[in-house]
Amino acid sequence: MKKLNALYAQSGGVTSVINATALAVIETASKSKKIGKLLAGKNGILGILKEDLIDTSLEKKTELKKLLYTPGGVFGSCRYKLQDYSNQQREYKRLLDVFKAHNIGYFFYNGGGDSQDTTNKIAKLTSDLGLSIKCIGIPKTVDNDLPLTDNCPGFGSVAKYVATSISEAGLDVKSMSETSTKVFILEVMGRHSGWIAASSALGKTNKEDPPHIILFPEVPFQKTKVLKKVRSTVKKYGYCVLAVSEGTRNKDGTFLSDSGSSDAFGHKQLGGVAPIIARLIQENLGYKCHWAVSDYLQRSARHIASAVDLKQAYTVGKAAVNFALSGENAVMPSIVRIKEKKYKWRIGKVALSKVANVEKFLPMRYISKDGLGITKACNNYMLPLIQGEAFPPYKDGVPDIARLKNILVKKRLKKFPIKN
Amino acid sequence: MKKLNALYAQSGGVTSVINATALAVIETASKSKKIGKLLAGKNGILGILKEDLIDTSLEKKTELKKLLYTPGGVFGSCRYKLQDYSNQQREYKRLLDVFKAHNIGYFFYNGGGDSQDTTNKIAKLTSDLGLSIKCIGIPKTVDNDLPLTDNCPGFGSVAKYVATSISEAGLDVKSMSETSTKVFILEVMGRHSGWIAASSALGKTNKEDPPHIILFPEVPFQKTKVLKKVRSTVKKYGYCVLAVSEGTRNKDGTFLSDSGSSDAFGHKQLGGVAPIIARLIQENLGYKCHWAVSDYLQRSARHIASAVDLKQAYTVGKAAVNFALSGENAVMPSIVRIKEKKYKWRIGKVALSKVANVEKFLPMRYISKDGLGITKACNNYMLPLIQGEAFPPYKDGVPDIARLKNILVKKRLKKFPIKN
Numbered sequence: 001m002k003k004l005n006a007l008y009a010q011s012g013g014v015t016s017v018i019n020a021t022a023l024a025v026i027e028t029a030s031k032s033k034k035i036g037k038l039l040a041g042k043n044g045i046l047g048i049l050k051e052d053l054i055d056t057s058l059e060k061k062t063e064l065k066k067l068l069y070t071p072g073g074v075f076g077s078c079r080y081k082l083q084d085y086s087n088q089q090r091e092y093k094r095l096l097d098v099f100k101a102h103n104i105g106y107f108f109y110n111g112g113g114d115s116q117d118t119t120n121k122i123a124k125l126t127s128d129l130g131l132s133i134k135c136i137g138i139p140k141t142v143d144n145d146l147p148l149t150d151n152c153p154g155f156g157s158v159a160k161y162v163a164t165s166i167s168e169a170g171l172d173v174k175s176m177s178e179t180s181t182k183v184f185i186l187e188v189m190g191r192h193s194g195w196i197a198a199s200s201a202l203g204k205t206n207k208e209d210p211p212h213i214i215l216f217p218e219v220p221f222q223k224t225k226v227l228k229k230v231r232s233t234v235k236k237y238g239y240c241v242l243a244v245s246e247g248t249r250n251k252d253g254t255f256l257s258d259s260g261s262s263d264a265f266g267h268k269q270l271g272g273v274a275p276i277i278a279r280l281i282q283e284n285l286g287y288k289c290h291w292a293v294s295d296y297l298q299r300s301a302r303h304i305a306s307a308v309d310l311k312q313a314y315t316v317g318k319a320a321v322n323f324a325l326s327g328e329n330a331v332m333p334s335i336v337r338i339k340e341k342k343y344k345w346r347i348g349k350v351a352l353s354k355v356a357n358v359e360k361f362l363p364m365r366y367i368s369k370d371g372l373g374i375t376k377a378c379n380n381y382m383l384p385l386i387q388g389e390a391f392p393p394y395k396d397g398v399p400d401i402a403r404l405k406n407i408l409v410k411k412r413l414k415k416f417p418i419k420n
Numbered sequence: 421m422k423k424l425n426a427l428y429a430q431s432g433g434v435t436s437v438i439n440a441t442a443l444a445v446i447e448t449a450s451k452s453k454k455i456g457k458l459l460a461g462k463n464g465i466l467g468i469l470k471e472d473l474i475d476t477s478l479e480k481k482t483e484l485k486k487l488l489y490t491p492g493g494v495f496g497s498c499r500y501k502l503q504d505y506s507n508q509q510r511e512y513k514r515l516l517d518v519f520k521a522h523n524i525g526y527f528f529y530n531g532g533g534d535s536q537d538t539t540n541k542i543a544k545l546t547s548d549l550g551l552s553i554k555c556i557g558i559p560k561t562v563d564n565d566l567p568l569t570d571n572c573p574g575f576g577s578v579a580k581y582v583a584t585s586i587s588e589a590g591l592d593v594k595s596m597s598e599t600s601t602k603v604f605i606l607e608v609m610g611r612h613s614g615w616i617a618a619s620s621a622l623g624k625t626n627k628e629d630p631p632h633i634i635l636f637p638e639v640p641f642q643k644t645k646v647l648k649k650v651r652s653t654v655k656k657y658g659y660c661v662l663a664v665s666e667g668t669r670n671k672d673g674t675f676l677s678d679s680g681s682s683d684a685f686g687h688k689q690l691g692g693v694a695p696i697i698a699r700l701i702q703e704n705l706g707y708k709c710h711w712a713v714s715d716y717l718q719r720s721a722r723h724i725a726s727a728v729d730l731k732q733a734y735t736v737g738k739a740a741v742n743f744a745l746s747g748e749n750a751v752m753p754s755i756v757r758i759k760e761k762k763y764k765w766r767i768g769k770v771a772l773s774k775v776a777n778v779e780k781f782l783p784m785r786y787i788s789k790d791g792l793g794i795t796k797a798c799n800n801y802m803l804p805l806i807q808g809e810a811f812p813p814y815k816d817g818v819p820d821i822a823r824l825k826n827i828l829v830k831k832r833l834k835k836f837p838i839k840n
Contacts, residue, residue: 014596044598046598071591072591074595078596078598078599079596163818164723164818167821168491168492168720168722170492171490171492171720172434172719173492174496175492175494175496175497176433177496178463178464179464179466179499202816202817203816203817275695291715292712292715292716293694294714295589296601299592300588300592301588306817386818397580397726397806397808398622399584
């Protein structure tokens with residue numbers, strides 16, 4: 001019997017280590033000798049619908065190896081959410097047609113909460129129809145907001161970047177504070193959850209170290225309290241550093257910065273809360289402010305990835321393939337913390353139905369009493385995730401990267417128009 | 421005869437490697453056995469006026485060694501420009517009083533163009549008065565805008581950070597461009613000169629690589645041309661990445677983004693041109709844009725410093741002390757490029773009078789014909805400056821840093837009120 005092929009796709013916002021997961025899927029599938037070709041959807045599920053399938057077997061092994069240190073999504077990702085089966089049978093039918101046409105027996109979908117939901121829906125459909133296709137979700141999100149896993153691959157590296165950047169910039173502001181900038185604001189990602197904002201404090205070893213104030217989406221913005229703390233911090237240390245989540249909200253739930261546009265999942269697209277806070281401080285306290293928005297830099301900063309994160313990103317990819325080969329369906333490999341003190345972890349297994357569409361917020365016990373910092377418990381949880389350096393090789397002064405050919409397999413189906 | 425003491429101070433915006441220069445001054449002075457104490461002005465020249473002088477001999481050697489990889493200005497810097505002698509004799513007299521009270525025979529001032537001017541004025545005054553004080557300027561500026569030196573310590577590391585960051589973020593945008601963000605804008609420093617903006621292209625190995633468009637302060641902003649190129653780039657590659665200098669200007673010379681506030685040197689304080697360009701593109705072309713402003717992150721990113729830059733930062737500090745010991749006055753060590761192909765450099769010597777108040781702009785032969793990119797000549801000039809990695813040691817997941825005690829010597833003079 002001809003071996004079944006596998007199909008892998010990346011979904012949602014990419015990370016600096018998602019390609020390590022891709023490499024693990026490719027390498028584990030190849031080593032198993034039980035899987036035929038490993039195809040990859042070009043631009044995620046959209047490429048599957050369009051039958052744009054990349055034949056990864058045509059890539060050089062030496063180039064594929066570089067995926068371990070290439071940020072971004074090497075096969076392309078997308079923000080495209082499948083509707084419920086009842087509303088959009090056409091797309092589900094198309095997916096099954098593509099699976100059938102390309103002899104797909106294994107489907108791996110690498111993404112966040114929305115993507116796990118998609119994978120679950122496809123798994124349900126294929127098993128309802130009695131098709132032997134193993135659908136496995138693979139966790140990935142810088143937001144660290146998936147439930148039932150101790151943490152998410154992608155987060156540790158952003159955390160390391162943010163903790164390092166705010167420590168470095170803090171030293172800069174401190175130097176300048178006597179005559180110039182007294183307040184520095186770094187805006188970080190985190191639409192609904194403050195995991196990334198919290199990580200800004202991981203380089204802090206004493207009260208004077210930056211950041212002095214963290215704004216979380218979980219804590220409604222209290223103007224008076226924040227301004228008071230900025231002033232007292234400047235009085236005490238001469239300067240003040242704030243880490244501000246893009247999702248910082250007013251009491252009524254509206255975002256401080258709301259650009260008005262939405263992504264395909266219906267999430268508001270944000271950015272630019274830092275200048276708003278800067279203006280507020282400058283106008284009310286008269287301090288000169290500088291601000292930075294790290295945006296994509298933070299989630300693509302492979303040059304300062306966490307070794308623990310990289311290892312976990314690879315391992316969930318490997319585990320996903322092994323789950324599929326052992327007959328599992330509609331599950332996702334999770335990361336289970338075994339020990340807190342000397343950090344140890346192992347791979348667990350969770351049902352996609354329990355992961356889909358659940359967002360894990362920063363628990364209140366991780367936020368300090370005044371709402372403007374993190375607790376020891378938070379530090380204990382996060383610090384292990386940023387340990388170890390995994391520097392990429394450099395070429396001519398910049399990190400070397402994989403340059404794949406991404407050659408598509410021959411199409412076997414008719415065109416499928418998609419409203420994008 | 422009692423050995424004369426030396427006085428070192430940092431000035432203006434700090435860099436990720438200025439502390440390596442400080443360490444070189446301390447170590448070279450100590451090894452010479454000809455210099456007494458090495459004092460450091462707390463917060464630059466301001467600390468000298470206030471007689472806030474740090475006794476560096478009270479620091480642990482192991483901690484001082486860490487200056488090699490600690491960003492920011494460890495003794496504090498300032499933006500404070502001395503007036504001409506004729507306008508402000510009071511401050512000059514005070515400096516001489518402080519020099520005398522602390523037996524200063526050597527003055528090292530580590531900064532950009534304004535600071536070289538200050539050093540030159542002090543040198544002129546001391547030699548007019550027949551005082552035996554050697555005044556040596558030491559170059560430092562991320563802006564790379566000092567004349568008569570091939571490049572400035574601090575620039576190579578920013579260049580490496582910017583080139584790396586835009587390559588990494590470019591991979592991220594490329595992954596997302598099918599359904600989401602099509603345009604990414606990175607705003608970089610550079611008030612009047614486009615050196616940093618130009619460095620964004622150093623990771624580019626072919627036309628498709630980011631950045632696709634660079635906006636320099638030297639080239640007046642041409643809205644229609646830029647929008648046209650954004651559109652054609654998105655049509656061709658699916659996405660477009662722009663590196664935008666904070667000093668991007670309109671034809672009439674006004675900054676695209678002008679916050680309205682000024683620093684002590686009278687320079688307009690900028691920031692926030694990226695969101696302006698983003699809005700322009702979004703409104704005119706309808707593309708979803710993301711933008712980042714790296715601000716202080718870029719000039720404090722010691723974690724990705726250039727090894728060449730670090731070496732040069734140390735060497736100019738060492739050379740400055742040796743100049744002073746060999747009787748030089750009113751000079752600055754420069755960096756001289758010996759060879760272009762296999763990059764080699766040596767230390768040169770320039771008169772402060774020729775450096776002071778001259779800004780070196782990006783030459784037009786470094787800017788491509790369309791004004792939106794760099795030439796091969798520019799790449800040849802810059803690429804050697806970002807070579808080599810000089811990673812700091814990490815502690816608990818973040819870079820380790822020096823924590824100095826910065827103990828002040830006992831004051832011997834009356835208080836000196838300063839209008840700040």
